[in-house]
Amino acid sequence: MIIEKTFIKDLVLITPAVFNDERGFFFEAYNxxxxxxxxxxxxxxxxxxxxxxxxxxxxxxxxxxPFAQAKLVRVLQGEILDVAVDLRKNSATYGQHFSVVLSAENKKQLMVPHGFAHGFSVLSETASVLYKVDQVYNKDSERGIRYDDATLAIDWQINPSEVIVSEKDLVLPGFEDIDWEF
Structure with missing residues (x-):
């Protein structure tokens, strides 16, 4: 298992050791x-x-x-662009984002710690995404930032005419309008 630090403190990329043979493959997704x-x-x-x-x-x-979630994200089928935005005000990378392609083929995982907003775009025809969390869902603690926020300027690697976003996500505030912190 290779654990790579990214340019954002505490955000790491994990690549498992994959053992292939004539039957298929095996790897430890979590140890x-x-x-x-x-x-x-x-x-x-x-x-x-x-x-x-x-x-x-x-x-x-x-x-x-008190319901902030850490997430360990991986793709079971297909391919996504996974994105994490640092929202820790005391961080040197506050407001910066990291993106990486996660796929069933590359088997990489992104470990998203507390204090980050998280999202992904689907690059393949379909994708199944699995993520572990360390805290239960709490509706009153739920927050978000618009995917197309100009300040963050995230390239989702999707043609704008193909973008599909939930109604709930379309009414999220922009980065400059958030009034909460970690």
Whole structure:
């Protein structure tokens, strides 16, 4: 398992060691001891899974304290552009985002810690995304930022004519309008 630090503190990319043979492949998607050895110490309590078609953008979503969630994101089928935005006001990278292609083929995972907004766009015809979280969903703590916020200027790698976004996500505030912090 390779755990790579990104330019944003605490945001890491995980690439498992994959063992292939004539039957297929095997890999450890999560190993608590290896994560802990690398400073990733979350108590994951729930797995969430979504299925989406090409052009869907989900996000940017988060929960504020005391229900902030850390997420370990991976793709079971298809390909997505996964995006995390640093919302920790005391961070040197506050307001910056990191994006990476996660796919069933590359088997990479993104570890999104507390204090980040998270979202993804579907680049393949369909995609199944699985993510572990360390906190339960709490509606009153739910927040978000518009996917097309000009300040963040995220390139979702989707043609604007193909973008599919929920009504709920279309009414989220812009980055400059958020009034909460971690």
């Amino acid at each position: 608590q001891a290896k994560f802990h050895e690398n400073g990733i110490k979350y108590n994951f309590i729930q797995d969430n899974q979504s299925f989406s078609k090409r052009g869907v953008i989900r996000g940017l979503h988060l929960q504020i304290n």
